[in-house]
Amino acid sequence: MSELFAGPAEAAAGLTVHGADAVDKAAAASTRDALVSAGVPGKLAAKNPTLWGPEAETEAKIRLGWVDTHRRSRDLLPQLAELKAELGDLDHVVLAGMGGSSLAPEVIARTLGRPLTVLDTTDPGQVRAALADRLERTVVVVASKSGSTVETDSHRRAYWQAFLDAGMTEAEAGRHFVVVTDPGSPLEATAAEMGAFTVLADPNVGGRYSALTAFGLVPSALAGVEVVELLDQADALAASLGGERDNPALALGAALGAAATMGRDKVALVPDGTGIDGLGDWAEQLIAESTGKSGVGILPIVVESPTSPGAAGDDVLTVSYGGALTAGDVPGGGSEPDVAVSGPLGAQFLTWEYATAVAGVVLGIDPFDQPNVTESKENTNKIFASGPPAETPSFTEGAIEVYAPTGAPGDLAGVLRWLIDGLGDDGYLAVMAYLDRFADADAARLRPALAEATGRPVTFGWGPRFLHSTGQYHKGGPQVGGFLQLTGAVDVDLPVPGRPYTFGELQAAQAAGDRQALAGRARPLLRLHLADRSTGLVQLLDAVGALRA
Structure with missing residues (x-):
């Protein structure tokens, strides 16, 4: 058995983190012990906004809903079931969204094998190809937290015109749109004018932490994913988040923070080949946008496979992810990672969100703003x-x-x-x-x-x-x-x-x-x-x- 799997592991609700303990022990003093002594696990689970300092407190007060949004998201399930029934004849789902509004649904659909077209570009050739694909059977999910994202607004306009050019009335065109946005955003009013279906998202969750809100769940459900399973997986893990031990999310966050303070401030995200497809792209935006500010940060590097170049280096922490990794070498013949995170996708989302927030505590930055x-x-x-x-x-x-x-x-x-x-x-x-x-x-x-x-x-x-x-x-x-x-x-x-x-x-x-x-x-x-x-x-x-x- 390799050293990674021979050492201590931390697990809860089917999610296991290997190797974090060794990363923490490589530091002069334990980052994890310092976090526990400061009461960080309990405070974060309780959504305490003071963890990142007084300057971050105002923003944190309105951005910690992700800790338990998976529970509130259950209220969406009846609405999602109605939408699926109402739009049953529209079997081509297009998601028009950017960043956190598109990356989580793309991971969900790819991992669970459901078709979803993600439109997150302004390239005219790519937009034109999307417009030409099964238009009469298309439902467009327009997803924007602020309601003013220029790319998403452009996609909405292009599809609206395409539906009208295809001979639809405005009422018929409106039926082909589902809008996901925050309450009170400009897009909510636009959706009403269009006659589009509207699903309001949790306003206390920032875009990059929104995987288990309406932004992640609406397009996934329309694509045929049983999203309740994702919520169940996150809910099962949530019980561990306040604990000092048996808390894999804390172990991962402490490892990310400890490595960064020791000069390993780049994180290679490597799929291990065991059933989760594309999580690195989602985690990339979460980590980079949350930690990269004030001249510090953790740079995520999405690596294609365990054998691809660029997964290791003196200043790189290599982290593999997957659904069911067991003791042994990482599939694919690649070198052994420093840390391995394996478990169900819903638990992965919550684990990485929690770990990123913990890394923000270690680095002394606000993980909820994006000043640049x-x-x-x-x-x-x-x-x-x-x-x-x-x-x-x-x-x-x-x-x-x-x-x-x-x-x-x-x-x-x-x-x-x-x-x-x-x-x-x-x-x-x-x-x-x-x-x-x-x-x-x-x-x-x-x-x-x-x-x-x-x-x-x-x-x-x-x-x-x-x-x-x-x-x-x-x-x-x-x-x-x-x-x-x-x-x-x-x-x-x-x-x-x-x-x-x-x-x-x-x-x-x-x-x-x-x-x-x-x-x-x-x-x-x-x-x-x-x-x-x-x-x-x-x-x-x-x-x-x-x-x-």
Whole structure:
């Protein structure tokens, strides 16, 4: 039996955490003992808002509903059953949402094998493909906590126009929408005007902690998931959250916090192959947006499999996740993780939320605000007001236009090497792809390829989706990142109905706004524009592959 499974484990309600004790004991003093001495487990289970200091108390008072929202969410079950019966003929479920509004339902649907189309992009090609797919059988779940998310509003407008263009009356089109939002948001009023079904979410739960609220449950239930099982799994685990022992969520949170304070402030999230699909993407936004601020934070790295590059390093804590891991090596032949978290999906959600809040206590940050998320949004709005910035490529090589700082090398291989060399011994590389995550899916192959080439942690995010997750860490976390932004030519654009811009223009403005937000931080930033997307991706992957030779 491996050392990981030979050591102490902590378990409750079918969820087990291996390896956390060894991480905690590697510190000069036990982080877990300090948390217990301060009464953190009981206070957090009781939703005490003072745990993160006086400056965070006001926000925490209205953001701790996630601790027991799974119980209140049972009140939604009759409404969900009625919705499913009423919309039984609409068997193609599209979720229009960003960040916490979309990532949890995507994990739920993928893990439980139910079909769900997630639309979390402004790429016109990807939006057009969604609009063309089984429109007459489509129900669109429009999910936005604030009710003013620009991407989600654009999706709503596009689908509304598509339904009308297909010959539906406004009343018929309204039946094809289910709106999930907070009480009193602008979207609640819009839903009433549309004649859409409305489900109000728990207002005391922030977006990234909302997996077991209406944001996670409504699209999942419409897709055919028996969501009561998720609530049962979380409820079973909840009894352990106030305990000093037999509290796996506390063990995980203490391990995350202890590792970060010892210089292992990057967490590789690795699926172990035992039944949970995509939890890393959800945990990425939870951890990055909750901890990456005030110059500190934990950087999550979503790793494709146990054998993929980039899952280990001196400053990396490797955490595997799955549904039913037992004693032995991690499936897939990968190296052994530092920590293994296995158990049912509903319990996983609550465990990671609790652990992230605990890590916030250890790091001394407020895990419920996101002070830097609006920076790129504000820049995008300024670009719409004043027009896009004038930009000229530094050079063009093949199908790739290169936009690099003055003094950078004048060839693709050289400028990629320049970007990598600028990372330093404690840096990371963020690949930010403002592309179509289905038609341009090969872009994701850059993450493992660059991880192998750099020997440093490499993250990958689809834009603008990552702006609602790791985008906070990029601006507010430790300023050790290097940034590779990918944009692509738009062959056929798509208007946003009722707005003076197209999806392509919105996508370009978001990319430019994010570049402006990153540019002032004196970190390596390189933009590669694919004049031909498919040819450019092949060329770029070949260039990165040559770096490894």
